[in-house]
Amino acid sequence: MTDTFRLDDGNLCVRAMQAEDAATVQRCRNLPSIARYQGWRPTTAAEVVALAHEQVDRAPGMQREPFQLVIETCHEQGNYNIVGDMGSGAFDPGRQMEIGIVLDPAWQGRGLATRACRLLFTHLFRTGLHRITARVDPRNAPSIRLFERLNFRREGLERLCYWDNDYNEWTDEVVFATLAPEFANTAPGP
Ligand SMILES: CC(C)(COP(=O)(O)OP(=O)(O)OC[C@H]1O[C@@H](n2cnc3c(N)ncnc32)[C@H](O)[C@@H]1OP(=O)(O)O)[C@@H](O)C(=O)NCCC(=O)NCCS
DSSP, rough: OOOTEEEEEEEEEEEEOOOGGGHHHHHHHTTTHHHTTOOOSSSOOOHHHHHHGGGGGGTTTTSSOOEEEEEEEEEEEEEOEEEEEEEEEEETTTTTTEEEEOOOGGGTSSHHHHHHHHHHHHHHHHTOOOOOEEETTTEEEEEEEEHHHOHHHHHHEEEEEEETTTTTTEEEEEEEEEEHHHHHSOOOOO
């Protein structure tokens, strides 16, 4: 069982999405500024609950099927607050993983996405992952800045490679990637 997957740096936690997170995740993923450039837009909380149940035997980077995580921050009182989520899927299980991330707009601009990615990627590379990729719409400037901040390499531009059903258009994708030794050599912070 991997539904207890959890990383915690004392202030920030990245853990397996649970059924009780469904309403928060579904609301955030459907905010217009969030939904615009990412593919998973669950129409109901029940869809999120179903994925939470499906993924109990999964772990990030270990299978082709999606594994969804939530990002939480810790209050002074010791309670945790969901601020965003991360989606992962491994096209080469155990070796290569793709990542996507969203942060609630109320929590953006504070370095939380950068910290959440560092926490997860450091753990996954230490436990044997070889390469992490991210695919970003070239118009998605904050996301491009995020992966540049994490020192991912820009490997290329795939032209009109993704059909966005909701926006009725073919879209380009910038492919970003990092390898375990490259990531280990990146400077910490912000
Ligand atoms: C992609 C996304 C998660 C990035 O969120 P973000 O808040 O910009 O990223 P971080 O939390 O790491 O914050 C970094 C920003 O906070 C600023 N910042 C302010 N205080 C900071 C602090 N104490 N520490 C670090 N950064 C800080 C940084 O300068 C940076 O701003 P900049 O990009 O204007 O230079 C967010 O834009 C999002 O959810 N987008 C919609 C969903 C989406 O398209 N996802 C991509 C699919 S792959």
